[in-house]
Amino acid sequence: MRPTAFARPGRFYRGNLHTHSNLSDGVLDPAEVCRRYRAEGYDFVALTDHFIGEYGYPIVDTVPYRDDGFTTILGAELHSGAMENGELWHILAVGLPADFAPANAPGFHPVAGQETGPEIAERARAAGAFVAIAHPQWSGLTLADARSLAAAHAVEVYNHGCATGADRADGFHTLDLLLSEGRDLTLVATDDAHFNEPDHFGGWVMVKAEENTPEALLTALKDGAFYSTQGPAFHDLRVEGDTVHVESSAVAAVIVQGQGSAAQAQHGDSLTRAEVPLTRAADSAWLRVTLIDRAGRRAWSNPIQRG
Incomplete structure (x- = not known):
């Protein structure tokens, strides 16, 4: 079994899916945000300003900042209704x-009579968007x-801005519980950059597509043809029998996680190939793989559903 990102044709494109400009609460204008991502070697960016009335409900037109080697995907961070803690989705x-x-x-702040979070998420998905549960730990x-957001394609498991500004970057607990309840979800790492602190270029997705166009990238995201990273690279991933085979950039650890407490790690020096037995995860309905390099930077595969 080889996940979609490693089985389909194409190449990997580096992109950030969560970014803000001065059209909401960021500090840089959209042109400069795009310029910086392009200059840092990104192939695409989604500028996702806060979709609230205070800012005029912006869906920023980033089409003028596309060129032959760099593209953009339109998007937004949506807000409507209250979560259980009373805060806005x-x-x-x-x-x-x-x-x-x-x-x-x-x-x-939530107001009476507005759509719920699940309702606006469903409407966004119906309109063609790739929908992710944003920064679960930061949001409380x-x-x-999480269960109520049935329209989600993914969970944001690493948010660099929430790491640098709040030390609440994580979404894996939410993801793993939902996976163990039978949800079919992917995972994304993002910046959530506002450029008012060191919240940029810290987490991204590598999307497998045949061309660097918004349409091809969006299709690949919905198909789960990507992985997420802070730096390490997956080159191949497959499950054969009771073993997970991984090829990657040089790392210090390869960890396979499954349902509950199931996990199995292989440690070494400059590992580029690993064979990890499914000892504790043999009966898990899903698996995912984490790479950790010597600097502590991580990469994460999307969950592998095993039926």
Whole structure:
């Protein structure tokens, strides 16, 4: 069994799916945000400003910043309704149409009569967007909240801005519980960059597509043809019998995780190939793989569903 990202034709394109400009609460204008990502070697970016009335419900037109080697995907961070803790939902939507209808979300606090988070997420998915549960740890998201967001394609498991600004970057607990309840989800690492602190160029996706176009990238995201990383690279990944085979850039550890406490690690020096037996995860309905390099930077495969 070889996951989609390693089985399909094409090449990997580096992209950030969560970024803000001065059209909401970021400090740089959209042209400069795109210029910086392009200059840092990214192939694409989604500028996802806060979709609230305070900022005029922006879906930023980044089409002028595309060129032969760099593209953009339209998107927004959606807000509507209250989570269980009473705070406003944060939902990442990449691939929104420019005319996506606003919710009644005047600011960063819930108001009576507005759409719920699950409702606006469903509407975004129906409009063609790739939808992710944003920064669950930072938001104080409960499992009941997460369960209710049925339209999500993915969980944001690493958010660099939440790491640098709040030390609450994680979404793996939410993801793993949902996977163990039978949800079919992928995972994304992002920046959530505002450029007002060192919140940029710290987490990204590597998307496998045959061309660097918004349409091809969005299709690949929805198909799960990508992995997420802080630096290490997956070159191949496959499951054969009771063993996970990994080829990668040089790392210090390869860890296979499964349901509950199931995990198995292989440690070494400058590992580029690993064969990890499914000792504790043999009966798990899903698996995922983490790479860790000598600097502590990680890469994460999407979950592998085993039926």
